[in-house]
């Protein structure tokens with residue numbers, strides 16, 4: 001049954017420190033763009049009754065260059081902003097590509113990157129790109145800010161390292177050592193949850209991540225190691241099959257997902273192979 | 284709370300987590316905004332929030348505070364687009380039409396067919412098969428038809444109006460140039 005919306009409470013802080021203090025005294029459920037939460041509320045599947053609105057926290061919305069030549073994306077930045085941002089297009093074009101395919105424009109105008117990650121769906125489209133980019137998260141609470149590599153953020157199916165008194169403040173993207181790749185396979189680009197989502201960064205040590213092929217978005221460590229060691233592509237494809245653990249569900253089958261994941265690894269390798277990967281700027 | 288609705292300031296006392304969709308329909312009496320799915324999939328509830336299309340079934344009304352909300356009742360300056368939906372078969376049952384018009388009104392003028400399709404991908408239509416909608420958008424811009432128009436002969440039997448339709452269509456197309 002649909003939630004009785006009139007009975008729900010919403011606190012609307014203006015500044016991050018106010019939001020964090022409210023959260024410490026919680027329990028409160030954060031709401032950013034609402035595109036995941038309202039689907040749950042409309043279906044009567046969200047038990048929370050008290051919410052804290054993050055949409056006024058201007059300091060956490062926007063994209064900036066960092067000193068090390070990377071990017072810092074505020075958690076409240078929408079996928080429409082990411083999609084249209086020239087710096088993102090230069091630094092990590094795969095993230096623009098993912099943003100373009102997250103729902104239709106109505107969703108892109110509202111959906112935030114923080115919400116996409118906090119929601120911890122195995123099918124979250126930004127997650128594989130940011131995993132392959134070696135991104136880190138800034139998690140804020142009244143106790144301060146801690147940095148967590150995204151690879152340690154997704155703990156188990158729909159569970160993250162985020163504590164109840166913490167919020168995602170920003171995503172940090174280091175400079176990338178080579179070209180990036182994104183491809184989502186679903187029934188339809190807009191509005192379709194991915195059957196398989198694949199992202200990669202080509203480098204001497206290539207970085208590969210996938211979504212919808214396990215309980216959490218994951219790095220394909222064995223396939224990466226095979227390619228870094230100079231193995232041929234088909235050996236890496238075999239290794240990839242051990243990295244992933246897809247299931248049958250209403251969107252697809254495990255068998256099809258394995259087949260598609262293999263195809264996407266080949267496509268990534270062939271499409272990014274033309275240029276020699278740029279040397280890493282760090283080191 | 285206050286916001287600007289179709290160009291006029293409004294002040295409402297409403298529970299903050301109510302859906303913008305419900306407040307528009309029930310409290311403001313603007314029933315042009317439709318509920319299709321209630322899950323963000325169909326776009327029938329599309330409104331413009333500070334000029335950007337959003338699904339009003341997913342927006343807590345509190346987040347509209349201080350913004351400019353435009354519903355289909357307030358869509359101005361898109362007569363050609365609205366007219367083209369009429370003459371080009373862009374609307375049949377009409378439930379998706381307000382959402383399509385609002386989303387289409389924000390497309391850049393020079394958008395290619397691919398860009399139009401992308402821009403309207405968050406709107407679903409169960410009647411038209413989309414060809415009529417893409418054609419409406421193209422004709423409103425005075426461009427070539429995005430898809431071939433249906434043959435009047437094939438439809439003449441089913442709908443008597445079909446005979447007069449082609450004429451009306453070309454007249455509209457000429458007007459919009």
Ligand SMILES: Cc1cc2nc3c(=O)[nH]c(=O)nc-3n(C[C@H](O)[C@H](O)[C@H](O)COP(=O)(O)OP(=O)(O)OC[C@H]3O[C@@H](n4cnc5c(N)ncnc54)[C@H](O)[C@@H]3O)c2cc1C
Pocket residue numbers: 029030031032033034035036037038039054075076101102103104107110111112113114115116117118119123124125126162166167168169190191192193194322323324
């Ligand atoms: C029709 C439709 C199509 C969609 N298509 C796609 C798609 O193609 N790909 C895809 O990946 N997703 C898709 N989504 C899912 C959704 O839009 C995204 O996950 C979106 O990024 C969520 O962000 P939000 O700001 O709307 O989150 P909200 O709904 O506001 O919040 C989601 C969750 O994150 C928490 N949260 C939000 N922000 C923070 C923060 N800063 N710190 C801590 N916790 C936080 C909330 O408490 C909540 O649990 C789709 C959704 C719909 C309705």
Ligand code: FES
Pocket residue numbers: 317318319320321322323324325326327328329338339340341
């Ligand atoms: S009713 Fe809002 S998207 Fe369908």
Ligand code: FES
Pocket residue numbers: 373374375376377378379380407408409410411
């Ligand atoms: S005209 Fe009926 S749903 Fe589009």
